[in-house]
Amino acid sequence: MRKQEIQLEINGNTYSISVLPQRTLLEVLREDLGLIGTKEGCSEGECGVCTVLLDGFPVRSCLLLAVDVRGRKITTIEGLSKNGELHPIQNAFIEHGAIQCGFCTPGMILSAKALLDENPSPTEEEIRIGLSGNLCRCTGYVKIFKAVQAAALR
Amino acid sequence: MRYFEYVEPKDLNDTCQFLSRNEGAKVLAGGASLVVLLKNNLVSPSHLVNLKTISGLDTIRWDDREGLRIGPLNRHRDILSSPLVQKYCSILAEAASKIATPPIRNMGTIGGNLCHAEPSADFPPALIALGAKLKLISSKGERIVPIEEFFVDFYETVLSESEILVEIKIPPLPPRSGGTYIKLDKVTNSIAIVGVASIISLDEKGICTFAGVGLGGVGSTPLKVEKAKEILLGKKIEENHIDQVAKEAQFISNPITNVYASAEYRKEMVYVLTQRALKESLKRALKR
Numbered sequence: 410m411r412k413q414e415i416q417l418e419i420n421g422n423t424y425s426i427s428v429l430p431q432r433t434l435l436e437v438l439r440e441d442l443g444l445i446g447t448k449e450g451c452s453e454g455e456c457g458v459c460t461v462l463l464d465g466f467p468v469r470s471c472l473l474l475a476v477d478v479r480g481r482k483i484t485t486i487e488g489l490s491k492n493g494e495l496h497p498i499q500n501a502f503i504e505h506g507a508i509q510c511g512f513c514t515p516g517m518i519l520s521a522k523a524l525l526d527e528n529p530s531p532t533e534e535e536i537r538i539g540l541s542g543n544l545c546r547c548t549g550y551v552k553i554f555k556a557v558q559a560a561a562l563r
Numbered sequence: 564m565r566y567f568e569y570v571e572p573k574d575l576n577d578t579c580q581f582l583s584r585n586e587g588a589k590v591l592a593g594g595a596s597l598v599v600l601l602k603n604n605l606v607s608p609s610h611l612v613n614l615k616t617i618s619g620l621d622t623i624r625w626d627d628r629e630g631l632r633i634g635p636l637n638r639h640r641d642i643l644s645s646p647l648v649q650k651y652c653s654i655l656a657e658a659a660s661k662i663a664t665p666p667i668r669n670m671g672t673i674g675g676n677l678c679h680a681e682p683s684a685d686f687p688p689a690l691i692a693l694g695a696k697l698k699l700i701s702s703k704g705e706r707i708v709p710i711e712e713f714f715v716d717f718y719e720t721v722l723s724e725s726e727i728l729v730e731i732k733i734p735p736l737p738p739r740s741g742g743t744y745i746k747l748d749k750v751t752n753s754i755a756i757v758g759v760a761s762i763i764s765l766d767e768k769g770i771c772t773f774a775g776v777g778l779g780g781v782g783s784t785p786l787k788v789e790k791a792k793e794i795l796l797g798k799k800i801e802e803n804h805i806d807q808v809a810k811e812a813q814f815i816s817n818p819i820t821n822v823y824a825s826a827e828y829r830k831e832m833v834y835v836l837t838q839r840a841l842k843e844s845l846k847r848a849l850k851r
Contacts, residue, residue, distance in 0.1 A: 410566050430569030430611065453599050454667060466669040472598040476569050477591070477613060541752065542664030
């Protein structure tokens with residue numbers, strides 16, 4: 410089995426690692442780099458808890474091979490806060506009680522960020538479509554949509 | 564996931580040479596379907612050849628004579644947002660908008676969608692209705708295959724081990740054309756229970772000059788309603804013509820029962836949805 414030397418650009422930092430080609434980005438983030446904000450759920454691309462941004466677009470890190478994302482800009486939930494200050498979407502989630510167990514939260518927030526970057530004032534329907542790839546097993550959707558609406562106004 | 568060697572080819576020629584020398588190799592496009600199969604050890608390639616390192620496979624081009632030419636590495640998102648697709652064959656954008664969720668549309672590619680050959684996939688009915696052709700290449704040369712002949716069985720296509728899809732060609736539609744893709748799903752954008760795409764073109768007198776109907780989810784492959792042309796061409800389309808095509812769609816369907824729906828239900832629904840799709844297509848064609 411042959412490992413490959415790769416460099417990944419995550420949250421503005423460059424990581425040089427040695428990986429087997431069948432390692433997913435999710436495994437590398439959590440197990441090799443200790444970036445455990447990204448969660449593992451179904452691992453089949455259905456649930457969205459492993460969502461990260463790839464060149465600004467939400468994708469499933471469980472379905473991406475790490476060797477396949479060399480040279481791309483990866484953003485995980487750890488990359489949102491700046492100088493110890495939470496991102497406005499993170500604050501809006503806290504203020505609106507849009508977190509119950511919290512397992513879907515990193516993916517929800519990253520999908521919301523991609524949505525608001527592209528469409529700064531989405532309608533509720535656009536928010537629902539934008540977050541349709543992220544499941545919340547606590548079913549706290551209404552508060553999540555409210556938090557995203559509030560973040561859009563900031 | 565079992566071990567495989569990861570390969571980044573320089574160009575198409577390099578890819579074809581590599582595939583002809585390594586029978587167990589598989590190509591990787593977006594990975595949205597393939598990585599799930601790899602994880603479950605449903606496929607165990609010796610090598611994974613990443614097509615994303617080759618430039619020029621993600622273009623969308625238009626010319627008046629040839630129509631639309633779409634590179635296989637366009638993601639569903641790219642198809643959905645392409646001004647050329649929206650202008651010249653909006654039903655393809657309509658189909659793309661009904662595939663899964665944004666993160667999957669940001670990963671999955673149209674070429675991967677076709678080569679995965681899921682019989683309920685959303686692009687094939689639309690491409691069948693549009694009369695699309697696929698350009699396949701290997702180290703031995705190239706061939707052009709009409710899309711309805713591309714699919715062989717559940718998850719099986721005519722592609723040989725060393726062959727790859729390099730272009731989707733969609734001929735230009737006449738000016739007064741209308742079409743739609745209607746999908747019946749359990750929750751929005753989940754896998755199609757039945758998907759029906761149709762296109763109708765009319766001349767100035769309202770006579771049908773082109774018709775195409777494609778079906779998904781009602782057989783081991785996506786299906787083309789071949790007789791739609793015979794029934795509709797040269798006619799001023801009336802309710803009874805639409806009914807005949809819908810009955811024909813039902814007749815050629817041979818669905819299975821699975822967790823999403825029974826075969827009987829799919830067979831009923833393909834009749835209903837074909838009627839709806841044709842009526843909507845006609846309405847849109849008349850507006851042009």
